[in-house]
């Protein structure tokens with residue numbers, strides 16, 4: 335369980351995360367949606383101890399992330415940030431293998447190597463494993479970073495806009511993979527998504543943020559209404575039910 | 587490149603570099619030797635020790651500094667760290683006088699110097715990187731300004747101290763590969779050894795740190811603590827090398843970037859030994875050629891600074907500055 339209690343964060347005078355309290359239960363897939371600048375990335379980074387909160391606490395399975403030794407958390411929780419770039423010259427397999435560092439501390443075993451190959455296969459990277467990161471397209475690089483995060487084999491997975499740059503097939507495959515990880519392996523997956531329809535189709539729960547606050551939280555059926563969506567995003571939505579899923583259109 | 591191919595290529599390049607460095611060392615020790623071998627070997631051996639120590643210290647400190655700062659342009663000396671050492675040394679002479687200092691055990695003095703420098707550099711680093719951490723250009727500028735500032739302060743202090751003392755410190759303002767005495771070499775060798783043991787214990791984090799702060803934390807590295815420790819050890823290496831030969835600005839940049847260039851990956855178990863071997867090759871090989879072939883005794887610093895400066899310009903022009 336991830337418990338976020340009264341977390342606030344300001345940059346200068348701007349309150350980027352404004353007194354957020356939120357509980358994310360163990361197991362299941364939660365999507366975080368909201369307009370640009372709502373504070374989604376900041377909240378996720380605070381939960382993953384990458385940014386210190388000004389006030390409030392975050393705990394994962396009862397461990398306060400600001401106090402727990404970093405390596406202990408790294409075996410429990412993995413995060414993919416929104417922007418990823420590395421200066422070092424690395425190939426895809428080397429990057430993915432870093433996901434094993436929390437377990438192997440730089441001395442990979444045969445088991446670690448199996449995990450790496452499996453993560454490469456999940457992200458459809460077998461053919462690209464020996465390529466350098468700077469020789470990949472944006473979407474391929476994004477898949478490499480996702481594979482590294484998966485390779486960490488943690489109970490909690492926080493992914494900030496993992497669908498960035500992914501084509502439709504890889505986007506859908508990733509969502510199905512995460513869905514299976516949540517249902518079959520009991521993993522807790524928290525995603526920031528900019529496409530509400532992806533959120534609606536695969537999530538157990540949707541949380542909507544605006545101006546640093548959580549404005550809505552509930553099942554896709556509860557959250558996906560025209561009024562709710564236009565309230566969060568500030569534009570007009572129509573919501574349809576297609577094959578049992580709530581699908582929003584926003585072109586009218 | 588498959589993992590096997592990469593490993594083979596890394597081994598091959600390292601082996602070639604090792605052979606080249608060994609040849610340079612052999613040539614340095616034996617070429618043009620006249621008279622008693624025992625004298626030649628011990629005399630040249632002492633000089634060789636200085637060159638190798640400096641090569642090692644510069645290569646390791648530069649590569650690791652670039653790892654923790656996440657760039658391939660900044661080096662400890664470009665951030666003004668070696669000028670800081672000179673300033674501290676002059677300040678000590680200023681405060682106590684050269685004679686006062688000779689009363690102190692030179693090893694204690696050196697330890698004091700290194701200790702103060704480590705403390706100052708940590709402060710400097712935290713101030714700079716907390717404020718300008720994401721702007722490489724700003725950091726470069728700050729480094730150049732600080733280097734100049736330290737240098738000017740050093741010069742100012744030198745004007746203020748008496749002429750006898752001046753002679754003592756002035757000598758040390760410019761890199762000189764022939765000046766170190768045996769006692770100092772031993773002290774520095776001991777320091778370098780201790781630093782190496784410390785770095786060895788942290789070595790599993792190097793590659794992870796090269797990914798940057800956030801990924802390193804995500805993967806469970808205690809980033810603040812590890813970076814601080816590595817920085818302290820790096821600064822100690824800079825101090826050792828500045829004490830031995832004086833400030834050298836661009837050489838570290840040259841060997842580090844050559845190492846990145848010739849090695850098939852950025853892994854530290856490849857780049858660190860490559861940088862050290864390249865540095866030994868340059869210093870020992872360069873000194874051999876200059877001394878034995880051209881009979882120049884003091885030009886080495888000039889030549890490596892010229893090459894290093896050239897590398898700096900190339901790297902900046904190639905737009906690798908990020």
Ligand SMILES: Nc1ncnc2c1ncn2[C@@H]1O[C@H](COP(=O)(O)OP(=O)(O)O)[C@@H](O)[C@H]1O
Nearest residue numbers: 345346350368369370371372373374375376377
């Ligand atoms: N390091 C920072 N310094 C100043 N402002 C920041 C920083 N990081 C984020 N912000 C601001 O905080 C707000 C929320 O950012 P973010 O959490 O990235 O939003 P989201 O991910 O929801 O689009 C934005 O207005 C952004 O400009």
Ligand SMILES: [Mg+2]
Nearest residue numbers: 374375376416
């Ligand atoms: Mg974001």
